[in-house]
């Protein structure tokens with residue numbers, strides 16, 4: 001492929017200002033291109049040099065905080081995680097993520113996602129022993145860790161919601177993000193909250209509204225696989241409903257170490273202390 | 276686990292339809308292919324062939340079972356699509372009950388006809 | 396400060412059809428839905444023909460059948476048969492995958508990321524080949 005090195009990149013950015021009213025419209029900006037430039041760098045250049053009223057959200061610039069999800073050339077990306085070079089085109093169209101509400105320009109309201117995330121109880125739930133008095137850790141093998149590890153990497157960017165066809169029309173739908181987190185905690189060997197959590201996704205707008213379009217997994221910038229998590233959650237629900245499968249006991253608490261190894265003796269002082 | 280059971284039934288009815296409607300379609304559409312295998316099924320839609328089928332208990336049984344599974348599968352599927360469009364729990368309840376009533380009514384009518392023809 | 400409610404940006408039914416440049420499964424889902432609705436429409440006609448018209452005796456039945464042998468309606472019937480094959484086979488894949496089969500196990504994400512559906516794309520291809528063959532068999536019978 002030919003070296004991609006244009007002089008300038010044309011950004012078409014969707015603008016919308018709630019205070020002026022009016023419909024969202026595209027605005028053109030021309031930005032000089034440097035090698036290694038990300039979409040976010042381009043937006044920052046516009047904000048610093050061309051139009052300081054442009055609003056977008058970004059914080060870490062390294063794909064960790066999940067605030068910069070946006071639709072670049074009709075595909076959801078993290079702006080900081082996406083090099084302009086990837087598109088092999090000197091025209092970029094940047095829009096806010098769909099299936100969420102626009103607050104201003106490229107800033108979308110992620111509240112619905114966070115509230116459904118909260119709804120599925122995204123924390124370890126333990127029985128009687130409880131989590132109140134944590135004085136030891138729970139045992140977990142690397143294999144057990146691998147069953148959910150990838151889902152723990154979610155940065156809550158909302159890109160999977162923008163990709164999901166059910167989220168497009170169903171506002172009560174929990175969304176791939178929340179359901180992947182539900183699986184993440186249900187599959188955790190230290191967790192005992194299945195009984196509380198499964199009924200929350202077993203609703204008319206829960207797991208069974210997922211039709212395995214797989215767009216969420218395709219788009220997720222962190223390599224999570226929400227579609228897989230939802231199918232595994234369905235498997236758990238079906239096993240529960242049919243009374244199949246065996247219950248795993250929650251992982252035990254690691255007993256405190258009884259005898260400590262003999263201490264390494266201190267070497268003698270090489271310098272005599274003066275008395 | 277109520278929704279899960281309903282959905283499992285949806286999946287099961289899907290498999291049942293694939294089998295029963297598969298029989299139905301092969302018998303009514305694939306006459307050339309069947310002839311190749313030595314089964315004579317010419318003109319399956321003629322009045323004579325149809326009456327012959329509808330006087331056999333096995334076909335009537337297949338039709339009624341197929342109807343039941345089809346109605347459940349289709350109406351549950353359609354309800355799912357409609358639920359993705361209505362953000363109101365009250366409307367959803369109305370739709371669900373409407374579908375139940377329609378389903379039962381169609382089932383009664385649809386199974387009354389072959390049973391009444393069975394004796395004629 | 397003036398407070399304004401955020402502007403809704405839900406794609407609605409349009410978002411079922413197109414929301415960006417996605418790959419195969421998203422359109423298989425769409426086709427599944429369309430074939431399902433199409434067959435439901437067919438079912439209403441079909442049930443009317445086989446109950447309301449049939450119960451009125453031989454003559455009504457034969458005129459109905461003569462009406463239905465119109466080549467356009469025959470082509471429509473073929474579409475229903477093809478939709479049945481697609482919906483059935485894709486449905487079978489969906490049932491298996493919704494129970495977590497043919498998807499593999501969760502693995503730690505290692506760049507370049509590849510999700511379960513894409514790792515197991517072969518199954519989808521196998522399913523589509525089977526659909527294609529079955530659809531051809533039905534086509535053969537509709538034209539001879």
Ligand code: SF4
Nearest residue numbers: 154155157158160220
């Ligand atoms: S699952 Fe992926 S796409 Fe969805 S919010 Fe988490 S990191 Fe973003």
Ligand code: FES
Nearest residue numbers: 059060061066080
């Ligand atoms: S700025 Fe933090 S993820 Fe892009």
